[in-house]
Amino acid sequence: MPRELEAKHRVESLVPVRTALERLGATMELRCVEWNQIFDTPEGRLKDRRIGLRLRTLDRAETPTGAGVPCISGGATLTFKGPPERSAYKSREEVEVVVNHPAGMVELLGGLGFIRVLGYAKRREHWRLGECHVELDELPQLGCFVEVEGPSEQAIDATRQQCGLTACPLVRESYVGLVSSHLSNLGNLGRELRFDTEPAL
Numbered sequence: 001m002p003r004e005l006e007a008k009h010r011v012e013s014l015v016p017v018r019t020a021l022e023r024l025g026a027t028m029e030l031r032c033v034e035w036n037q038i039f040d041t042p043e044g045r046l047k048d049r050r051i052g053l054r055l056r057t058l059d060r061a062e063t064p065t066g067a068g069v070p071c072i073s074g075g076a077t078l079t080f081k082g083p084p085e086r087s088a089y090k091s092r093e094e095v096e097v098v099v100n101h102p103a104g105m106v107e108l109l110g111g112l113g114f115i116r117v118l119g120y121a122k123r124r125e126h127w128r129l130g131e132c133h134v135e136l137d138e139l140p141q142l143g144c145f146v147e148v149e150g151p152s153e154q155a156i157d158a159t160r161q162q163c164g165l166t167a168c169p170l171v172r173e174s175y176v177g178l179v180s181s182h183l184s185n186l187g188n189l190g191r192e193l194r195f196d197t198e199p200a201l
Contacts, residue, residue, distance in 0.1 A: 004094040005087065006149035007156050009168040014136045014144050018125070020163045026129040031201050032061035038118040038176055039109050052081035052176060053114065057102050059121075062201055076102040088153055090172060120179045120193040123201075132159040140195045142178060145171065 011017065021028075037055045040046045046053055057076040082093030099105045106116070125136040132150035139145070146165060150156040160166055171178070179193050 002094055003085075003091060004081070004149065005089060005091045005151070005153070005156065006147050007089040007160060007165075008171040009146045009148075009160075009165050010171050011144050011146055011165075011168050014125075014138065014146070017134070017136060017146050017163050017165065021127050021129060021134060024129060024162055026127045026134065028064055028125060028127050030061060030063055030124075030126040032124055032126075033059045033195075033199060033201065034122045034124055035059050036120050036122060036175075037106070037116050039114040040117045041113055042115055044117075047117075050083040052079070052174070053109075054079045054081070054176075055099070055102060055105060055109070060201060076105065078105060089156060089170075090174070116191075118176060118180055118183075118191050120175070121195050122175070123195075123199045129159055129162070131155045134159065134163065137175075138199070139175065139179070140193050142182060142193075145175075 035057050037057075039053045039055065055076055055078050076099040078097050078099050080093075080095045085091040121140055123138040127134040127136065132148055132155055135147040135149070137145045137147065146163070146168075148156050148159050148163070148165070150159060173181075183191060183193060
């Protein structure tokens, strides 16, 4: 089964990392605004097993060749995440499948006994630098993060150093955990975290 291996950093601003990526000749592959829905059983069986089930749709997206011309994506990605493994960085099994009919997938999951337990928006830029993917993320109310995903800890370490991230705090918790804790602290019973205004791509 494919395995996700990544390091996540909390940063004050994405600008220095973006500048470093441009200087290094990295390629920006996609800029988008996501809507992420997390599903579980009413009893929370997936959470108890530390397993994740996510349906991600792109509310808006553009590629460098279409800069300034946002396009609407009608598809989505369904992702299974296995329990976290012991590693210096976040490591877990991950399987993704493309979904052409997101609303139908929500109905299918409901028919199988799953309910949506969390929803959150995210602004993201996908960059490619050598063997690694670098994601520049912004979440409502939570601020900015950078994820570096690669084939090995050595490759991730090299990319972190190139991007000037080694002094930035590492975050082991998933976005699901961060958002869930934040909403719980606010007493938000709607279990949704959205941008107050539509963020620019």
